[in-house]
Amino acid sequence: MTQIIDCHGHYTTAPEPHNKWREAQKAAFKAGGAPPAYPAISDDEIRETIETNQLRLIRERGADHTIFSPRASAMAHHVGDQAVSEAWSIHCNNLIARVAGLFPETFTGVCMLPQSPGADLTASIRELRRCVEELGFIGCNLNPDPGGGHFRSPPLTDESWFPLYEAMCELDVPAMIHVSGSCNPGLHATGAYYIAADTIAFMQLIEGDLFARFPALRFIIPHGGGAVPYHWGRYRGLADMLKKPALADHVMNNVWFDTCVYHQPGIDLLARVIDSKNILFGSEMVGAVRGIDPETGQYFDDTKRYVDALPISDEARAAIFAGNARRVFPRLDAKLTARGL
Amino acid sequence: MTQIIDCHGHYTTAPEPHNKWREAQKAAFKAGGAPPAYPAISDDEIRETIETNQLRLIRERGADHTIFSPRASAMAHHVGDQAVSEAWSIHCNNLIARVAGLFPETFTGVCMLPQSPGADLTASIRELRRCVEELGFIGCNLNPDPGGGHFRSPPLTDESWFPLYEAMCELDVPAMIHVSGSCNPGLHATGAYYIAADTIAFMQLIEGDLFARFPALRFIIPHGGGAVPYHWGRYRGLADMLKKPALADHVMNNVWFDTCVYHQPGIDLLARVIDSKNILFGSEMVGAVRGIDPETGQYFDDTKRYVDALPISDEARAAIFAGNARRVFPRLDAKLTARGL
Numbered sequence: 001m002t003q004i005i006d007c008h009g010h011y012t013t014a015p016e017p018h019n020k021w022r023e024a025q026k027a028a029f030k031a032g033g034a035p036p037a038y039p040a041i042s043d044d045e046i047r048e049t050i051e052t053n054q055l056r057l058i059r060e061r062g063a064d065h066t067i068f069s070p071r072a073s074a075m076a077h078h079v080g081d082q083a084v085s086e087a088w089s090i091h092c093n094n095l096i097a098r099v100a101g102l103f104p105e106t107f108t109g110v111c112m113l114p115q116s117p118g119a120d121l122t123a124s125i126r127e128l129r130r131c132v133e134e135l136g137f138i139g140c141n142l143n144p145d146p147g148g149g150h151f152r153s154p155p156l157t158d159e160s161w162f163p164l165y166e167a168m169c170e171l172d173v174p175a176m177i178h179v180s181g182s183c184n185p186g187l188h189a190t191g192a193y194y195i196a197a198d199t200i201a202f203m204q205l206i207e208g209d210l211f212a213r214f215p216a217l218r219f220i221i222p223h224g225g226g227a228v229p230y231h232w233g234r235y236r237g238l239a240d241m242l243k244k245p246a247l248a249d250h251v252m253n254n255v256w257f258d259t260c261v262y263h264q265p266g267i268d269l270l271a272r273v274i275d276s277k278n279i280l281f282g283s284e285m286v287g288a289v290r291g292i293d294p295e296t297g298q299y300f301d302d303t304k305r306y307v308d309a310l311p312i313s314d315e316a317r318a319a320i321f322a323g324n325a326r327r328v329f330p331r332l333d334a335k336l337t338a339r340g341l
Numbered sequence: 342m343t344q345i346i347d348c349h350g351h352y353t354t355a356p357e358p359h360n361k362w363r364e365a366q367k368a369a370f371k372a373g374g375a376p377p378a379y380p381a382i383s384d385d386e387i388r389e390t391i392e393t394n395q396l397r398l399i400r401e402r403g404a405d406h407t408i409f410s411p412r413a414s415a416m417a418h419h420v421g422d423q424a425v426s427e428a429w430s431i432h433c434n435n436l437i438a439r440v441a442g443l444f445p446e447t448f449t450g451v452c453m454l455p456q457s458p459g460a461d462l463t464a465s466i467r468e469l470r471r472c473v474e475e476l477g478f479i480g481c482n483l484n485p486d487p488g489g490g491h492f493r494s495p496p497l498t499d500e501s502w503f504p505l506y507e508a509m510c511e512l513d514v515p516a517m518i519h520v521s522g523s524c525n526p527g528l529h530a531t532g533a534y535y536i537a538a539d540t541i542a543f544m545q546l547i548e549g550d551l552f553a554r555f556p557a558l559r560f561i562i563p564h565g566g567g568a569v570p571y572h573w574g575r576y577r578g579l580a581d582m583l584k585k586p587a588l589a590d591h592v593m594n595n596v597w598f599d600t601c602v603y604h605q606p607g608i609d610l611l612a613r614v615i616d617s618k619n620i621l622f623g624s625e626m627v628g629a630v631r632g633i634d635p636e637t638g639q640y641f642d643d644t645k646r647y648v649d650a651l652p653i654s655d656e657a658r659a660a661i662f663a664g665n666a667r668r669v670f671p672r673l674d675a676k677l678t679a680r681g682l
Contacts, residue, residue: 149492150491150492150493151490151491151492151525151528152491153527154526155526155527185495185496186492186494186496187541187544188547188548188579190575190579191548191575191576191579192540192541192544192545193541195537195540195572195575196536196537196540196541196568199533199537199540199568200527200528200533200534200537203528203532203533204529204533206532207529207532223572224571224572226568227536227537227540227568227571229571230565230568230570230571230602231536231564231565231602231603231607232604232606232607233602233604233607233630233634234531234532234536234564234602234603234604234629234630234641235532236634236636237603237629237631237632237634237641238529238531238532238629238630240632241630241631261571261572261574262572262574262575262578263573263574263575263577263614265610266571266573266614268610269571269606269609269610272606273604273606273607288578288579289574289575289578289579289582290578290582291581291582293574293577293578295577300574300577301578
């Protein structure tokens with residue numbers, strides 16, 4: 001028996017006082033003043049938002065454990081400045097820690113980082129350490145474009161990112177590469193920006209040589225790896241044209257794709273071209289697409305059904321549902337092992 | 342018997358004097374002077390670049406006709422200004438017209454447009470009219486991000502694009518949505534920028550209501566539609582969340598995807614989720630990925646093999662290879678019909 005681990009859950013249903021404080025914080029920044037005190041939020045308020053949403057859906061759909069992080073679209077690193085981003089990150093991450101504390105058998109935290117356009121990563125490393133060492137978090141979400149939709153940051157292989165990678169390696173935690181909300185009217189967040197950014201990140205990794213420098217660094221590229229599995233021939237061919245090693249050696253010892261692909265043919269393609277050791281079960285729930293697929297009568301984001309239906313071995317399915325996540329997140333493995341799981 | 346039509350070929354092998362003139366043009370712009378006169382290029386020079394490359398490969402691989410346009414990555418609309426872009430476009434398009442004149446049975450022209458960041462579309466419409474009415478071209482390549490990699494242009498549904506769409510409808514020609522080279526160090530052109538831009542364009546079309554305004558407007562989204570078929574469930578679900586009609590009605594009467602997807606599993610997915618009436622055979626040849634796939638021993642971009650191997654009806658395959666292209670490009674259909682094809 002094994003735990004089914006969802007590697008990609010966001011607290012999209014956070015209590016309203018939390019969201020209202022954020023609005024007040026933004027308004028205060030704009031006005032040049034200080035934000036109000038963060039509101040008191042009771043355990044019961046948190047319990048209710050989880051029990052009626054994520055926990056209910058997890059139970060209905062048959063997963064056991066969710067790796068849980070703040071709402072991705074609300075990270076909004078492009079808003080305000082470094083101090084605004086850091087205060088918001090701390091409150092968001094603290095809320096995740098409270099969820100994990102209230103439901104320790106079901107949720108484990110992953111933090112957002114207080115990135116800010118033009119700022120260095122000092123605050124992000126500080127918050128990563130706090131979340132891992134003090135709050136028991138097991139990873140982070142790294143925004144490759146904190147500017148919010150114009151791709152002005154250096155590629156992920158640039159040395160400006162290295163101090164964060166060093167801290168990640170020291171703490172033995174991975175990062176999910178995940179942009180936030182878009183401030184670009186041409187880029188819809190969940191339909192265009194997320195998928196484009198996933199694809200761009202993977203190509204940056206092909207062009208560089210990051211994992212030779214950081215062999216223990218681990219990245220999850222969400223939303224099924226963006227366009228990458230669909231264009232796997234293109235990426236294999238481009239690696240060859242760029243005189244890089246084969247992708248299996250050059251990138252795929254350090255990169256995983258999740259299963260946030262909302263139809264069976266997409267998941268079938270993912271499992272056909274990507275080694276099962278590189279796939280992590282994920283749903284992005286409660287998330288980007290909340291409706292029911294009229295073609296199947298099931299929720300689009302009930303990705304467990306698609307993985308259940310894959311024509312793969314039991315061993316491969318267990319790796320996708322649990323084993324791979326425990327390798328990518330060793331701190332989760334230790335926690336589950338301590339519980340006898 | 343039917344002609345096999347490749348909807349996506351670029352003149353990536355243009356004669357060297359043409360490329361050298363471009364370098365001189367850019368240098369002159371930088372120095373504030375006038376470019377040198379455009380060089381004389383003989384028919385034999387053009388013949389040689391085509392016969393040893395595109396024509397050889399077309400014959401080896403078994404296609405009949407290529408819809409041919411200037412090298413996409415060299416359009417570089419972000420370089421120079423409106424006058425630079427217009428002069429370069431005219432020379433590039435004239436060269437395509439010469440190829441089509443020398444090999445009328447095999448090549449038909451599609452033009453690049455002299456877009457320029459911040460400029461309106463007056464010059465683009467002028468050049469489109471010249472190419473269609475005087476040079477016999479049948480379509481255009483429209484760059485949704487002439488800035489070259491920061492996505493600062495308004496979405497394709499914005500009314501600033503409408504004058505071009507009006508001209509396209511009047512002339513009865515479609516556009517392939519195709520970005521050019523990237524001036525963004527984080528965006529590799531063929532591996533990141535192209536695929537991201539394709540995906541972004543499709544989501545813009547979902548968010549808007551462009552085809553209610555222009556029911557005869559036709560777009561080809563190249564590179565297999567970017568990430569779209571792989572994430573078809575996400576796009577169907579987002580259309581539903583945005584309270585748009587089903588994609589079949591909202592977008593897919595006006596949008597086609599080509600087959601520039603360089604492995605069999607990708608093409609299989611494309612044909613599984615996208616109606617065959619919306620797929621156009623294309624290879625992007627001689628193009629983005631020029632090597633041989635070690636897994637198959639065949640060229641990555643020999644996409645005809647993948648389409649040949651699809652488990653679809655003869656009728657569907659004929660539509661992908663020829664029938665759809667003749668509907669999307671009525672001026673090509675008229676030309677082939679006049680030849681008894």
